Amino acid sequence: MGCQWTASDGEGDVMVVAVPSNYAEVPSLAEGFREVPDLGEKGFVVPELGGWAAGAIRGKKFVKVSVAGAKASADNAIALFKETAKRRPAG
Secondary structure (H helix, E strand, C coil), rough: CEEEEEEECCCCEEEEEEEEEEEEEECCCCCCCCCCCCHHHHEEEEECCCCEEEEEECCCEEEEEEEEEECCCHHHHHHHHHHHHHHCCCC
């Protein structure tokens, strides 16, 4: 499952993806990779394609969010991940 939206100012986008946990991709060798354990199992944030991505295993799913555009930052990716985790059903 995945969704993508254009930023309200038209200067970027956000994406949310949830797949079975066995499809988890943790880019630990990427430059700028940082572990973020409070996001969940194998939680991380990393620069990605001119923006930032944050992800973690949450229950039986691997959830990953991406933010792109001039306002994209590691903090924005982490905040989007946390908001997404609040809204997703457990499991």
